Amino acid sequence: MPARLTAEEIAEESARLDSWQRTGGEITRQFAFADFSAALKFVNAVAVLAEQANHHPDIDIRWNKVLLRLSTHSKGGLTRLDFDLAEKIHALV
Numbered sequence: 001m002p003a004r005l006t007a008e009e010i011a012e013e014s015a016r017l018d019s020w021q022r023t024g025g026e027i028t029r030q031f032a033f034a035d036f037s038a039a040l041k042f043v044n045a046v047a048v049l050a051e052q053a054n055h056h057p058d059i060d061i062r063w064n065k066v067l068l069r070l071s072t073h074s075k076g077g078l079t080r081l082d083f084d085l086a087e088k089i090h091a092l093v
Contacts, residue, residue, distance in 0.1 A: 002079040004072070013083040020086050026058075026071035027082055031093060033064045042066055042092065049088045055081045057089075 005013065010022065020027045033039045039061055046068065050056045058069040068089065070082040 001074065002072075002081055004075045004077045004079055010078055013078075017083060017086050017090065019090065020070075022078075023069075025077040026069045027078065027086060028067065028069045029086070029089075031066045031068070033066070036061075036063050039064050039066050045092050046089055049085060049092075053081065053085050053088070055085050057085065 014020070014022050014027070017027070020029045022028075031039075031042060033042060043059060043061060043066055046057065046059070046066075055070075055072070058071075060067040060069075070086055071077065072079040072081055
């Protein structure tokens with residue numbers, strides 16, 4: 001399991017993924033789609049990536065909007081796993 005990132009490392013990674021927002025010990029991003037069906041297709045694609053990485057985001061679905069929150073709960077904050085998965089998710093859209 002990777003180590004928790006330092007504040008400097010988090011700042012570097014956050015700059016690289018400017019579409020994600022840091023909120024405390026997690027990074028978040030909201031995605032908007034044409035409708036509920038498209039939102040669910042996206043969530044299913046995220047699920048495949050999450051299973052492959054054995055790292056799972058918190059997911060909130062509201063009709064055509066999907067909010068993802070990434071944090072390494074076992075480390076109490078952000079690790080490389082969170083930013084790696086965020087980058088893979090970003091490639092989906």
